[in-house]
Amino acid sequence: MTKPVTLTIDGQSVTVPFGTLIVDAAKKIGIDIPVFCYHPKMEPAGMCRQCLVEIGRPLIDRATGQPVMEDGQPKVQFGPKLETSCTTPVSEGMVVLTRSDKARAAQKEILEFLLTSHPLDCPVCDKGGECPLQNLTLTYGPSESRFLYDEKHHAEKNVPLGDKIFLDRERCIQCGRCVRFQEQVAGDPVLAFYQRGRSTDIITNSEPPFDSIFSGNTTDICPVGALTTRDFRFGARPWEMKAAASICSLCPVGCNLTFNTRREAGAGGKVVIKRAMPRQNEQVNEIWICDRGRFDWHSMESDDRLSRPLVRKDAKLASASWDKAIDLAGDRLAEAKGKTVVLASGRLSNEDLFNLKQLADGLQAEAILYTSMGGGEWTTTHGVSAGTNFADLGPGTTIIVAAADLYQAAPIWYLRVKQASERGAALVTVGASRLEKYAGRMVLPAKGETAKAVAGLAKDRLITEAENLVILYGSNGLDPKESAALASACAGLLSGRQGKPNNGLIGVWPRANEQAAWELGFRPVENLQTVFDKAAVVYIAGADPIGDGTLRPKSKKPFLIVQELFLTGTAQQADVVLPVQACTERDGSYTSGERRVQRFYPAVPVHGQSKADYAVTALIAAKLGIQVEGRSAGLALERAAAVVPAFAGLSYGRLAEVVEQWPIVGRGDMYYGGTTYENSQGLGVHLGSAENKKA
Amino acid sequence: MRVLEPIIGLIKGLWVTLRSMFEKPVTTQYPEEKKPVKPRFRGRHVLKRYENGLEKCIGCALCAAACPADAIFVESSENTDEKRFSPGDRYASTYEINMLRCIYCGFCEDACPTEAIVLGDNYELSFSNRRQAIYPKEMLIEPVPVEGKPTPQKTEPGRFTRSVPEMKDPQD
Numbered sequence: 001m002t003k004p005v006t007l008t009i010d011g012q013s014v015t016v017p018f019g020t021l022i023v024d025a026a027k028k029i030g031i032d033i034p035v036f037c038y039h040p041k042m043e044p045a046g047m048c049r050q051c052l053v054e055i056g057r058p059l060i061d062r063a064t065g066q067p068v069m070e071d072g073q074p075k076v077q078f079g080p081k082l083e084t085s086c087t088t089p090v091s092e093g094m095v096v097l098t099r100s101d102k103a104r105a106a107q108k109e110i111l112e113f114l115l116t117s118h119p120l121d122c123p124v125c126d127k128g129g130e131c132p133l134q135n136l137t138l139t140y141g142p143s144e145s146r147f148l149y150d151e152k153h154h155a156e157k158n159v160p161l162g163d164k165i166f167l168d169r170e171r172c173i174q175c176g177r178c179v180r181f182q183e184q185v186a187g188d189p190v191l192a193f194y195q196r197g198r199s200t201d202i203i204t205n206s207e208p209p210f211d212s213i214f215s216g217n218t219t220d221i222c223p224v225g226a227l228t229t230r231d232f233r234f235g236a237r238p239w240e241m242k243a244a245a246s247i248c249s250l251c252p253v254g255c256n257l258t259f260n261t262r263r264e265a266g267a268g269g270k271v272v273i274k275r276a277m278p279r280q281n282e283q284v285n286e287i288w289i290c291d292r293g294r295f296d297w298h299s300m301e302s303d304d305r306l307s308r309p310l311v312r313k314d315a316k317l318a319s320a321s322w323d324k325a326i327d328l329a330g331d332r333l334a335e336a337k338g339k340t341v342v343l344a345s346g347r348l349s350n351e352d353l354f355n356l357k358q359l360a361d362g363l364q365a366e367a368i369l370y371t372s373m374g375g376g377e378w379t380t381t382h383g384v385s386a387g388t389n390f391a392d393l394g395p396g397t398t399i400i401v402a403a404a405d406l407y408q409a410a411p412i413w414y415l416r417v418k419q420a421s422e423r424g425a426a427l428v429t430v431g432a433s434r435l436e437k438y439a440g441r442m443v444l445p446a447k448g449e450t451a452k453a454v455a456g457l458a459k460d461r462l463i464t465e466a467e468n469l470v471i472l473y474g475s476n477g478l479d480p481k482e483s484a485a486l487a488s489a490c491a492g493l494l495s496g497r498q499g500k501p502n503n504g505l506i507g508v509w510p511r512a513n514e515q516a517a518w519e520l521g522f523r524p525v526e527n528l529q530t531v532f533d534k535a536a537v538v539y540i541a542g543a544d545p546i547g548d549g550t551l552r553p554k555s556k557k558p559f560l561i562v563q564e565l566f567l568t569g570t571a572q573q574a575d576v577v578l579p580v581q582a583c584t585e586r587d588g589s590y591t592s593g594e595r596r597v598q599r600f601y602p603a604v605p606v607h608g609q610s611k612a613d614y615a616v617t618a619l620i621a622a623k624l625g626i627q628v629e630g631r632s633a634g635l636a637l638e639r640a641a642a643v644v645p646a647f648a649g650l651s652y653g654r655l656a657e658v659v660e661q662w663p664i665v666g667r668g669d670m671y672y673g674g675t676t677y678e679n680s681q682g683l684g685v686h687l688g689s690a691e692n693k694k695a
Numbered sequence: 696m697r698v699l700e701p702i703i704g705l706i707k708g709l710w711v712t713l714r715s716m717f718e719k720p721v722t723t724q725y726p727e728e729k730k731p732v733k734p735r736f737r738g739r740h741v742l743k744r745y746e747n748g749l750e751k752c753i754g755c756a757l758c759a760a761a762c763p764a765d766a767i768f769v770e771s772s773e774n775t776d777e778k779r780f781s782p783g784d785r786y787a788s789t790y791e792i793n794m795l796r797c798i799y800c801g802f803c804e805d806a807c808p809t810e811a812i813v814l815g816d817n818y819e820l821s822f823s824n825r826r827q828a829i830y831p832k833e834m835l836i837e838p839v840p841v842e843g844k845p846t847p848q849k850t851e852p853g854r855f856t857r858s859v860p861e862m863k864d865p866q867d
Contacts (some may be wrong), residue, residue: 046808119857119859121783121857121859123753123755123757124753124771124783124785124858157784157856233773234754234771234772236756236770237755237756237759239760240756247776264770265770266770278770329863672837
């Protein structure tokens with residue numbers, strides 16, 4: 001390792017690793033150098049010239065090679081011109097002046113130049129209020145322009161760059177953050193510069209235009225209002241919205257989100273979600289989220305949500321009170337006793353699943369996981385654990401992606417795997433994935449032979465010699481049995497490595513919280529129809545097996561209790577339907593595929609009379625005399641921590657702990673990391689880590 | 696003398712009464728008769744229109760941001776050439792002022808980039824319940840001028856390309 005470098009910035013001495021850029025070194029000691037094109041997650045470009053500073057270096061005597069001393073101090077020689085602090089790495093003894101008259105004047109003039117062609121339509125711009133150009137102009141810029149207003153450069157406005165993103169060519173300051181993001185971070189180089197000088201434009205060269213699942217992130221890092229989303233267009237002003245921390249429930253990655261909410265006249269004055277923004281968690285999603293996470297929350301705000309319990313009366317579902325519905329469900333469960341089946345899915349939170357399992361155990365009922373993928377018994381024993389972070393994977397690591405199209409199924413993992421491979425990790429893909437261009441080895445097994453192909457890698461040098469081995473497996477083209485076999489084969493490759501940081505198995509589950517279901521003891525069954533037909537009472541939570549054709553519509557038997565958000569195909573056939581809250585309306589926690597438990601918080605008010613899943617289960621359990629914690633999600637998790645070994649040591653307090661993350665984003669300095677939210681609500685805790693057990 | 700003192704006082708008082716009977720009365724016979732307000736009077740808000748009938752308001756919600764009493768609520772939507780409310784990209788699809796909250800400070804006027812909201816001359820605000828005190832856009836916006844057309848208008852494409860109309864320095 002090269003020695004750390006000590007330099008002086010604005011009179012403050014700072015020691016940073018070799019190779020650090022001046023702009024980052026300054027940030028570390030709280031000095032903000034204005035930037036537009038620079039972004040800590042991407043290679044510096046030096047395009048906007050906003051970060052000009054005065055740099056002095058110790059004068060070296062050519063004869064001796066030693067610094068020239070003056071009054072006992074090394075003599076510092078300043079260059080004749082200013083330098084860009086975003087492209088200049090630090091060097092020993094460097095003296096940087098970021099706020100000298102010369103630097104100040106340059107920063108001010110660059111802003112004046114940038115504004116010569118800026119339309120200044122801040123009042124209608126979606127970025128207005130959280131715009132780096134606005135902020136920096138107020139802090140560093142001139143109060144008046146010396147340029148003629150009438151000579152302003154006019155260009156096309158509101159160009160649909162893709163079906164999700166709008167481009168305003170007038171507002172663009174050609175910093176190239178979006179172009180570089182697509183090229184360097186996303187690996188979808190679909191944006192480019194076109195023409196030059198004042199006519200430089202951002203164009204998309206893909207068909208369909210701007211075809212990338214990460215496109216929404218460009219609107220976050222755009223330092224002006226040039227890139228905005230169609231979804232949020234004119235939705236609200238940033239300062240009018242409240243922020244609520246959440247976890248994305250669409251895939252097993254568990255990206256940290258912030259929901260922005262506001263009262264809306266269209267919704268009758270109710271508080272609604274206006275947009276989803278990424279929340280920084282460098283160990284999960286860094287500062288990015290995929291477009292599904294950013295735009296697909298709309299599915300949760302449908303009008304046909306259930307708002308009251310329903311009970312079947314004369315072959316028809318009719319509204320009933322909670323007491324009546326719970327009484328009926330409880331009575332029938334008590335009658336059925338052993339002939340009960342509990343069916344749950346990965347939509348439910350940890351607390352919901354735990355309570356359901358407690359109820360199922362109390363009734364001696366079978367707890368079935370409704371899924372299309374198997375192998376969870378291996379992810380619970382061989383899954384990645386504490387200390388694992390994709391960002392640490394590099395040379396010496398081998399990553400296997402088996403039967404999973406990460407780009408579709410878990411886009412942020414695609415991003416993280418791609419980055420690890422670019423840092424030097426070896427990548428082996430088994431079956432079709434979009435990662436071929438980064439793969440060191442590709443295995444394309446015949447149908448039904450995926451597990452065999454993975455097992456065949458056991459003697460491979462890439463696996464035997466790897467210091468770290470991470471395996472992501474999915475169920476692309478596999479039935480539950482085959483994916484279970486695949487998991488077992490993957491676990492075979494991992495034997496001896498389980499429990500070590502940066503080693504282990506990751507399930508690319510079809511639903512967000514399936515890992516927790518496995519950890520808590522839910523298991524899929526081979527033939528659900530037989531189990532269903534034999535049971536006297538079936539209690540289904542968060543699954544729609546009749547609606548999606550897995551089960552035949554039921555005849556008379558069994559008595560069906562359904563806990564759902566909507567009147568699904570299964571709910572329509574149910575005898576008791578219990579309305580539950582969406583994850584945006586309540587608190588709870590999810591376990592990601594990486595076995596990280598993370599908390600989500602309520603963002604919007606509760607819909608109708610619905611209750612949280614864990615509370616509904618507790619009500620039914622109380623009827624049956626079974627002790628289940630239903631007072632709050634936090635207490636339910638604490639109970640789980642006491643009962644389930646994997647969850648040992650977890651509590652809501654621990655899940656809410658945060659540590660300082662790099663790069664620093666959010667806060668008052670929007671220009672640095674973009675409109676990503678700072679994480680002050682919790683980074684989550686890995687399951688089953690030694691650290692947990694100690695606590 | 697002691698006997699006369701109260702009588703003199705009485706006469707003095709009645710003299711004032713008698714004299715004022717012949718003075719010009721200061722009372723205005725409101726509501727039959729209304730006094731004109733001063734030029735910069737801050738009465739009930741009016742949302743202005745251009746001469747062609749388009750609304751000046753672009754739905755930027757800066758008035759709501761400036762409002763110290765949080766009396767203004769704005770929601771905006773996008774204009775199209777088929778359905779155009781204002782010259783720019785954006786118009787206020789919901790615009791409400793809670794007149795009970797408003798303190799008539801005029802900050803909204805100051806904040807408005809298009810001089811769309813103006814505190815007018817009307818001071819006759821009375822409500823029989825709180826809900827009535829919330830004035831929606833239909834009550835706030837001024838009538839369409841004689842030469843103008845009502846909104847939404849159908850406009851020819853390419854005519855309104857600026858997101859904020861060009862403004863001159865304020866006149867008053």
